Amino acid sequence: xxxxxxxxxxxxxxxxxxxxxDKHLSRMTGLTMPQLMTMQTLRINGPLTIGMLAKEMNLAQxxxxxxxxxxxxxxxxxxxxxxxxxxxxxxxxxxxxxELLKSAPATLQDTFIRQFEDMPDWEQSMIVAALEHxxxxxxxxxxxxxxxxxxxxxxxxxxxxxxxxLRDTGDHHKN
Amino acid sequence: xxxxxxxxxxxxxxxxxxxxxDKHLSRMTGLTMPQLMTMQTLRINGPLTIGMLAKEMNLAQxxxxxxxxxxxxxxxxxxxxxxxxxxxxxxxxxxxxxELLKSAPATLQDTFIRQFEDMPDWEQSMIVAALEHxxxxxxxxxxxxxxxxxxxxxxxxxxxxxxxxLRDTGDHHKN
DNA sequence: TTCATTGCTTCGCGTTGCAAATTAATTAAC
DNA sequence: GTTAATTAATTTGCAACGCGAAGCAATGAA
Numbered sequence: 165x166x167x168x169x170x171x172x173x174x175x176x177x178x179x180x181x182x183x184x185x186d187k188h189l190s191r192m193t194g195l196t197m198p199q200l201m202t203m204q205t206l207r208i209n210g211p212l213t214i215g216m217l218a219k220e221m222n223l224a225q226x227x228x229x230x231x232x233x234x235x236x237x238x239x240x241x242x243x244x245x246x247x248x249x250x251x252x253x254x255x256x257x258x259x260x261x262x263e264l265l266k267s268a269p270a271t272l273q274d275t276f277i278r279q280f281e282d283m284p285d286w287e288q289s290m291i292v293a294a295l296e297h298x299x300x301x302x303x304x305x306x307x308x309x310x311x312x313x314x315x316x317x318x319x320x321x322x323x324x325x326x327x328x329x330l331r332d333t334g335d336h337h338k339n
Numbered sequence: 340x341x342x343x344x345x346x347x348x349x350x351x352x353x354x355x356x357x358x359x360x361d362k363h364l365s366r367m368t369g370l371t372m373p374q375l376m377t378m379q380t381l382r383i384n385g386p387l388t389i390g391m392l393a394k395e396m397n398l399a400q401x402x403x404x405x406x407x408x409x410x411x412x413x414x415x416x417x418x419x420x421x422x423x424x425x426x427x428x429x430x431x432x433x434x435x436x437x438e439l440l441k442s443a444p445a446t447l448q449d450t451f452i453r454q455f456e457d458m459p460d461w462e463q464s465m466i467v468a469a470l471e472h473x474x475x476x477x478x479x480x481x482x483x484x485x486x487x488x489x490x491x492x493x494x495x496x497x498x499x500x501x502x503x504x505l506r507d508t509g510d511h512h513k514n
Numbered sequence: 515t516t517c518a519t520t521g522c523t524t525c526g527c528g529t530t531g532c533a534a535a536t537t538a539a540t541t542a543a544c
Numbered sequence: 545g546t547t548a549a550t551t552a553a554t555t556t557g558c559a560a561c562g563c564g565a566a567g568c569a570a571t572g573a574a
Contacts, residue, residue: 170467226562273347299352398530424540428552
């Protein structure tokens, strides 16, 4: 059957596009992708314990610890011990960290939303229905997911500027 | 608008599902994801020079060199100098390497294809049309992409290269 | 008190990923 | 035909990932 191949290629294209955009964001913010991912997760969920953060990102706790070390050094994240249970450590995004995400360049979902909402209502419904179908086929419907296509950034501000203000060690990952 | 949020969540779910499946494949084969990616690219395109391989995967040449070092140590890939231009080095998947990919667990696209082809024709067309729309919105329609959802493993419907040495199952190679 | 569990960090190791420097082969210029 | 520039891959050095195992402190249970 020809159409299933078409569908697969299209899905692959979509995934590839988001991946490339993630790498672009990475360059713009000066953060690595795991670092961006971490900031994004914190922005969405608010302060999380290291364990929760690890689970949320499908990484080992030790991995998250080291990522947080670097984010803390850049003052984008602050560690805070829990009062009720002093074993727990909360990772909190700093003001600076949230600022950084806000100033990230226009995101893929902005583009998507703009064009999507220009479409007639019946077409929107058709796309949602189709995506629902695909998600179900892949057994993905139970996965929790934020309404965003790329790792970083939110908000309307269309500021496209590479930040100079994180200098620590040479951290420019290029990808 | 509510529906654009729905669409974004669904897309994110789909991407997340393929990512999780990739990690599963990685564990099963004993290869890292870049290594799997490399093997997969070679399986699809046949022998490639290091430079082509790097471009295909959006990586620096030096990175690919080191990945190939490890794949060669595992005897999954063989290096071969070009006769016509002795600067060039071709990376060729070995029989063992192709075997490994073949013996990988059932892939996501297998699941997808099976269920997709059970759908009535009009529904298939609807999904392809919707995906086409999304791909276009994201500017992804020009990206070249193989008809597969996960990095590893082969699907028998896509033999772009005739590996005359297929046949047989059951040789699990764990690094 | 004692013991097991939980949550995070530390340590060691291998893998990615890149830029810069290096080597070798090809091509262009003189 | 020698010299110079270009191209292709490797080597080197360095930071970041990613994980398991070991360690430590706080909590909970016996």
